[in-house]
Every structure is written in C-alpha cells, then in structure tokens.
Amino acid sequence: MKWKSQIQNLKAYQPGKTMDDVKELFNLERVVKLASNENPFGCSKNVETFLKTNVLSHAIYPDGYAKELRLKVAGHLSVEPGQLLFGNGSDEVIEIISRALLGVGKSTVMATPTFPQYKHNAIVEGAEIREVPLDPLGRHQLGKMLEAIDDSTAVVWLCSPNNPTGEYIRNGELISFLDAVPPHVLVVLDEAYYEYVVADDYYDSLELLKSYPQLLITRTFSKAYGIAGFRVGFGIGSEEVIGKLEPIREPFNNNTLAQGAASAAIEDQAFIEECRIHNRxxxxQYYRFCEEEGLHYVPSQANFVLIDFGVSGDEVFQYLMSKGYIVRSGEALGFPHSVRVTVGSHEQNEEVIDKMKEFLTLQKRV
Known part of the structure; x- marks a missing residue:
C-alpha cells in the first residue's frame, strides 16, 4: 500500500490507564483520576435533566447544522450563528483547520511544548513544522514566532492558557503579535481552558476578532462544562473563514445527545462560575504545598498545575498511581522532571498532596 511517507513513524495517541486498570493493577478499591484536566465536579444539573427527560429517536440522524446548539452558543457569545464551526471535540476543529490549510510546501508555527495535536495533524498533512520553545517562565515567545513566519506559513497555533504549563498570553502581547502577522496567515487561538481564566490582563478574544479577521478561536465543552464524554468543541471566526472550513466538516459530526447536552450546559453559567472559584x-492548595516543599511550579490560569519534582516525572507518576492517584507524567509533555496534576475537589487535592509528601520523604531517605 502507498502510505504517506510522513505517517510511517507516526504514533497513535496513547491514552493513560483507566481507573479500572489501575484498580486491578494495584489491587485498589478506589482510584482518583487527576490526569486529563476533566472537571471533578462533573457537569451542570441541566445536563442531567436533559438526559433524563428527553426521549430521542436513535434511528434518525442528528441535526447536521446543530441549529439549536448553534443558536444558543451564538447568543451566549454575541456572535452570528455563521461564525461558528462545531467539531467532535475541539480536536476535530484543529483537524479541519489543518486539512484546509496545511500540506506539502506549507509551513506552520507553534510553541513547544504545547498541545500535541497541532503538530500531529501537521505531520499527517505533510507540512513543515516550525517549533519555538517556550521561555523559562513557560510563556510563548511571540517575537521569535513572528520570525519563524514566511510566505509559506499558513497557520500559527497559540494555546492560551497553554497546555501543559497553564501560562497565558497577555493582552498587549497578543495585540502586538496580531498587528505584525502577515494577512495570509491564520492565527488559531486555542482557548480550551478559557472558562478558568481570572487574570486581569487576559485578552478579550471575541472583541479582537472584530479587528483581526485572520483570527480563529477554539473552545470546548470538555473542560469546565464537564461533558468531555460527549465530545463537543467549536471554532469562532469571521463568517468568511468559517465558510471556507465548513465544507470540510463531516456532515453529522456531533451526535444528537452531544448537541442536547451542550445546549443544556451552556445555559448554566452559574455552574461555570462556581467551578472557576473552586478551581482557584x-x-x-498546590501552590502552598510547592512553596512549603521548595518545589518549582508554573502559576496556572487553567485547571491543572505543572510541578517540578527534580526527578523523573515517570517516577512520581508511578508512585502516585500505586497509591490510587493518576496524574500525568511530564516525560511525555516536554517537562521530564515534572508532573501535571488536574485540580480536583478540595478533598482530592489534599489526598494527592499527602501522597506527594510521602514521595518526597522517601526521596530524602535515598
């Protein structure tokens, strides 16, 4: 078979062990997952009510235009319905953008480390990948990213807050960057963790969209909204940009349950505000622990924190997993001495911090 040369050594996404896997592996009755930045408080009761009270015909295709969801999201964001592109998670929106704009002879610019799907999709499309390392504080180096852009560049990816650091791009920095980006380049601003941001100097991306038509914003219902299992993400852009991307979208990419769940979720902004407060x-809790133990961490605007333990992240990961707490090793994220921990409930945070202290005590004895 004539496979694309660029996918010969491409690895499939490797999901972590499930909670059931860990229970069986370590003979545990209870496991707490703090690895995938899911909402520890679940979802709005609106979603639960929708699922209990709506009888849906499973033999009928979903609404291919996602009209009800589209109108609710457009109303919530004060944008036109035609400015929205819905995906099976924001992962699919990223895939659609890549398929539309990237290919052999094209280049794309991104930070590193950052969300790996930008690079993954660029590889599949055969584009040249230009990665610009984060600065020592974990921030995008926008000046160097500008220097990496040339006539071949089709897409620049900005993740803010960035995964896996939790750092964000400041308002003034972003405006200066957008002013300097050539008009032929699409700037994708990934705001998967937007609902958790509290920084005063965070930009208003929807307002910026009015002045920069080459900007496209991605958001998701998988994080703060707590419906990751339904896979709903979306892009927000000018009607012209969305109009070019829409034909690439699969006809029925958001199933009926997902559309209904997301429609119910977005109506409960009080739940989102409550989650934001609990997340802060x-x-x-993690900051205090790090400061008490002298550990470096990156202040986060997301619902996770990256902590440097000074030893292999895999070692910390394995120890915590053996105690029933699943986190994410930094070995696979570009920070080999760190782990990324999703913020859980108050009790879950205290529990995993206690286990981290146990690990540090054992390290001191070695």
Whole structure:
C-alpha cells in the first residue's frame, strides 16, 4: 500500500490507564483520576435533566447544522450563528483547520511544548513544522514566532492558557503579535481552558476578532462544562473563514445527545462560575504545598498545575498511581522532571498532596 511517507513513524495517541486498570493493577478499591484536566465536579444539573427527560429517536440522524446548539452558543457569545464551526471535540476543529490549510510546501508555527495535536495533524498533512520553545517562565515567545513566519506559513497555533504549563498570553502581547502577522496567515487561538481564566490582563478574544479577521478561536465543552464524554468543541471566526472550513466538516459530526447536552450546559453559567472559584482555591492548595516543599511550579490560569519534582516525572507518576492517584507524567509533555496534576475537589487535592509528601520523604531517605 502507498502510505504517506510522513505517517510511517507516526504514533497513535496513547491514552493513560483507566481507573479500572489501575484498580486491578494495584489491587485498589478506589482510584482518583487527576490526569486529563476533566472537571471533578462533573457537569451542570441541566445536563442531567436533559438526559433524563428527553426521549430521542436513535434511528434518525442528528441535526447536521446543530441549529439549536448553534443558536444558543451564538447568543451566549454575541456572535452570528455563521461564525461558528462545531467539531467532535475541539480536536476535530484543529483537524479541519489543518486539512484546509496545511500540506506539502506549507509551513506552520507553534510553541513547544504545547498541545500535541497541532503538530500531529501537521505531520499527517505533510507540512513543515516550525517549533519555538517556550521561555523559562513557560510563556510563548511571540517575537521569535513572528520570525519563524514566511510566505509559506499558513497557520500559527497559540494555546492560551497553554497546555501543559497553564501560562497565558497577555493582552498587549497578543495585540502586538496580531498587528505584525502577515494577512495570509491564520492565527488559531486555542482557548480550551478559557472558562478558568481570572487574570486581569487576559485578552478579550471575541472583541479582537472584530479587528483581526485572520483570527480563529477554539473552545470546548470538555473542560469546565464537564461533558468531555460527549465530545463537543467549536471554532469562532469571521463568517468568511468559517465558510471556507465548513465544507470540510463531516456532515453529522456531533451526535444528537452531544448537541442536547451542550445546549443544556451552556445555559448554566452559574455552574461555570462556581467551578472557576473552586478551581482557584484548589490551585492555591498546590501552590502552598510547592512553596512549603521548595518545589518549582508554573502559576496556572487553567485547571491543572505543572510541578517540578527534580526527578523523573515517570517516577512520581508511578508512585502516585500505586497509591490510587493518576496524574500525568511530564516525560511525555516536554517537562521530564515534572508532573501535571488536574485540580480536583478540595478533598482530592489534599489526598494527592499527602501522597506527594510521602514521595518526597522517601526521596530524602535515598
């Protein structure tokens, strides 16, 4: 078979062990997953009510235009319905963008480390990948990213807050960057963790969209909205940009249950605000722990924190997993001495912090 040369050594996404896997492996009755930045408080009761009270015909295709969801999201964001592109998670939106704009002879610019699907999709499309390392504080080096752009560049990816650091791009920095980006380049601003941001100097991307038509924003229902299992993400852009991307979208990519769940979720902004408050308090728990133990961490605007333990992240990961707490090793994220920990409930945070202290005590004895 004549496979694309660029996919010969491409690895499939490797999901972590499930909670059931860990229970069986270590003979545990209870496991807490703090690895995938899911919402520890679940989802809005609106979603639960929708699922209990709506009888859906499973033999009928879903609404290919996602009209109800489209209108609700457009109303919530004060944008036109035609400015929205829905995906099976924001992963699919990234895939659609890549398929539309990237290919042999094209280049794309991104930070490193960052969300790996930008690079993954660029490889599949055969584009040249230009990666610009984060600065020592974990921030995008926008000046160097500008220097990496040339006539072949089709897409620049900005993840803010960035995964896996939790750092974000400041308002003034972003405006200066957008002013300097050539008009032929699409700037994708990935805001998967937008709902958790509290920084005063965070930009208003929807307002910027009015002045920069080459900007496209991606968001998701998988994080703060707590419906990752339904896979709903979306892009927000000018009607012209969305109009070019829409034909590439699969006809029925968001199933009926997913559309209904997301429609119910977006109506409960009080739940989102409550999650934001709890998340800030949870981050403070980890900050206090790091400061007490002299560990470096990256202040986060997301619902996770990256902590440097000074030893292999795999070692920390394995120890915590053996105690029933699944986190994400930094070995696979570009930070080999760190782990990324999703902020859980107050109790979950205290529990995993206690296990981290146990690990540090054992390290001191070695």
């Amino acid at each position: 308090k949870g981050l403070e």
